[in-house]
Amino acid sequence: MIDDGTVLRVLQAGVALYCIVTGLQAIVEFDRYTNGGVLSSSIATLQFEKEWQARLFRLFLGDRRFKYVLYIHVFAGGLLEIQAIVNDLSPWSPLVLLLTTILFGIRHHAGLNGTYHVSLVVLLGILWASITTSALAITLAIGFVTVQVVLSYTVAGWLKLTVADWRNGTMLSDIADAEIWVADGASRALARFPAVTKPLSRGIIAFECLFPIALVAPREITIGLLVVGLGFHAINALSMGFNTFIIIYPATYPSIYYTNRLLHAAVEVPYPL
Template sequence: MMTLELALRATEVLLAAALLQQSAEHIFGSQDTRLLFIPRAVLSLVLLTGLYSNWVLLALSVHSLLILHRYQGPYNGGSDRMGLLILYCLCLSRWLPDGISTEAAFGYLAVQVILSYFISGQVKIVNTEWRNGRALQDVFSFSTYPVSESLRALADRPRLLWSASWAVMLFEVLFPLSILNSTVLILALIAAAAFHVANAWLFGLNRFVWFWIAAYPSILWLQTRLIPNA
């Protein structure tokens, strides 16, 4: 059973790993932002230890405002927004009084992650180009993502891409139903993680892997909280 404390701690560890990856890109890459991300890396390492998590999360939350100011918002789109959502929900969960307030803050994270899959699928399924497979064909044919030439050949296999399109859309729109059963939810999260890993391999979207996986303990906890015997 995923207890609240176990889910919170697991989320902290996974978030720390995601923030370390993000920070390393700047510390070892760009001199302009190195000093900005060294404190985030140090705080993330401390978060891994579990010492004074509430204060570390508060410090990371305050520091995130400096990064938001520097880039005039989440500079890397969806993955940064998810990282901030996890960070702020964790911080609230650690600082709010124990009980319904803590559960509400952490449960909000789980609901938002579930909705992120559902809304993504809903947006795709009303799009004609996704329904006929053309969207994926264009991704492999014209995308600026680092797709290898061998993978670009997939654009010439419309039936395969049509099947893949529908598999993705159906998985995303049906994802909320997985919370009704613990075994189904675990399988769904494994499939979702594999999906993010595939996107990292195919298109270089590596940040999405850690940030989304970091939110999974909240969904496992919410399922236990809402349907304990499922």
């Protein structure tokens, strides 16, 4: 059976790489956060009703100051990656990353995708595990990450299920036609074979809605679901440019498998660990 130390190291390595990539992307594309950019502080402060809130925002997250936050974010991510490699778990790197990730979310006022929220969950779980010596507390920290990730899949799936345009494939076609998220090759493929959009859309919904069975299914089925998930995120990365999904979500898969094995052991289900 996979041990909790291995699970934590994979979580560390995954979230550290995620933070490094997102931080470097923001630094490279920093024009978006400066005056005239769509994410500039002058636009971001419009969300505040009180002037003191806007002044506080500019004081800590103004254009130049935010760049320092990004530098700290990348540096702390590098330290956490090294800790994962040398099998060290101290609270300082995840704590700093948690704070800079929260600041990143506040500064990125236009909203962020699901990977942002998963990264917060993973950082909280790692921080929790790093400040305790209790085996039970570490197991609960891993379980916390697992439940949150499973919920992120499930909620996304059930929300899609309630939308008729997702069920009949129209939404997938619209996303492809917009040519904003989908790469040209994938967009052309969907346009050439429109009949696949409906089963493809329903397949995505089914996968996300049924993902919770990974917690209780026999080992072979759980591994199969995780392999499908890996392929799902790989396709998203290639077709839609969602590169951070392929980093942070698969990094949580060992925790899902670990929790599955614990649940089976707890109820003495006759499947080998």
